[in-house]
Amino acid sequence: MSAALKEWLQKAEEDYGVALREVRVRKNPANNAVCFHAQQCLEKYLKAVLVQKGKLFTKTHDLNVLLSDCLDCYPLWTAMRDDLKRLSQYAVQFRYPGESADRIEAVLAVKIMKRCRLEIRSTLGLHDAVGK
16 A cells, blocks of 8 residues: 555544544534534545555545546446535535534434544545444
């Protein structure tokens, strides 16, 4: 595994851990942060896949753009498109005043993150993700 790929995976797992910890908080939950880190986790996983394949990618937070860049190698991932479209908006939607995520949205973001993360990790041969 290349150093660049390893670093993308480590960063993705960091966001994964933050989202999981924050979604469990009951007093003063950070629902906005949960949604943001769920999006960031999958963004970094998709970029890791592109790094592994030696494909260049644009500087973007749009998960569907990154997914499209991955589909020539993994066409079955098109099934993730709707989930990724939902999470993609969380890169910026709740980071500034005017809109806030609620608990339901945060829980859904984590479910999507877990589902897509498991698929990506499995494809990358990282099977230690089961049960996390």
